[in-house]
Amino acid sequence: MNRYFSLIPVVILITTACDQKAPQVTPLPRMVKAAEVAAVGDSQQRIFPARIESGDSTELSFKRGGQVESLDVRQGTNITQGQVLARLNAREAQQRVNERQTAATLAQRQFDRFQTLAGRQAISKAEMDVQRASRDSANAALKIAREELGQMTLNAPFSGVAASVPVRNHQVVAAGQTVVTLTRTDLLDVVFSIPENLFSAFDIRNAQYRPIVRINSLPDRQFTAQYKEHSGSSDNSSLTWQVILTMPRPADFPTVGGVSGTVTINLANLPANAGREAAGGAG
Structure with a gap:
């Protein structure tokens, strides 16, 4: 009988453990690109981080x-x-030019003689055509040699x-x-990313609209830029499009590339629905 009573605490312990719920695992936060929303009067602005680089490189x-x-x-x-x-x-290339120049000069002299004979009707038209073809071929060979030398x-x-x-x-x-x-020094590229809903509504090809650019190393100044190009598709992880603007290079811009800054887009310049969606999405 005592043996049965000794099993009761074990049964109670097992029953209590089964009633306890497994601890819940809190999912890790999803990393997204942030943009600041600032109220300016009755309008709103979106401010995006940007990278300012030297212009076209070749x-x-x-x-x-x-x-x-x-x-x-x-x-x-x-x-x-x-x-x-x-x-x-270029020694060999120069030698080829010299040789073909000599050949072209001789071919021209031969053509001139035959042209004189043709005026006297001393040779046939077929013979004259042969000399003309020879001269043209020599000139073509000389042109190719000069191009090779120029290269x-x-x-x-x-x-x-x-x-x-x-x-x-x-x-x-x-x-x-x-x-x-070779990198251009007269222009700068402004590279930033914008969300899909804003990109689809933003008239990036409108030359009249120029977003405001601020450069962190020149904090007291602001610049305007215009659209240059954008990526062919959105980024799958962040659901954003990369946009590149172009702007004149300030005289005191640092010589190094990859300077940080911001791009400000005024939502008032977008269609009403797009502006509300963009502002709401940022909250």
Whole structure:
């Protein structure tokens, strides 16, 4: 009998444990990109974090391979449009130009003689056509040789700064290998992200509307920018679109890239429904 009474506490303990609910696990908060909403009179503004970078960058290279004979720039060098940046060893290319120039000169002289004979009706039209074809072929070969010689020199297509120079003098480079990365110094790119509902309503291609840009390193000033381009699709994790604006580069803008700042978009410039949705979504 005592054996049965001794089992009662065990049964009670098991029953009590079964009635207890399992502890609930609090889900981790979802990370989202934040934007500030500021009331300005009767209108509202959305302020988005932005990254301000140097404008268009172009990787410059030779169309032909060869050995670098002279490299006239270093990283950080200011460049003017048309400036010679680098040259390849062009001895063979120059020799081809000389040879084809000689051949073109001889072909022209031969054509001139036959043209004189044709005026006297001393040769047939067919013979004259052969000489004309020979002259044209020699001139075409000379043009190609001159173009090849011109490709041995790398010139700056626009003014800017040499952001990087990954090659050295006397190095052998392949056709298409980057020699200088040239970045524009007269323009800046303003990169930021906006939510889908605001992007679909915002008339980004409207040249009359220019969002306000503030640069953290120039806190007492504000600038206007205009639309340049945007990403082809929204980001799946944040449901935002990346937009790039362009603006003139201030004279005192830091030489380094990747400076932080903000973009202010006035909701009053959007359709009424879009403005209410954007303002409500921010709350």
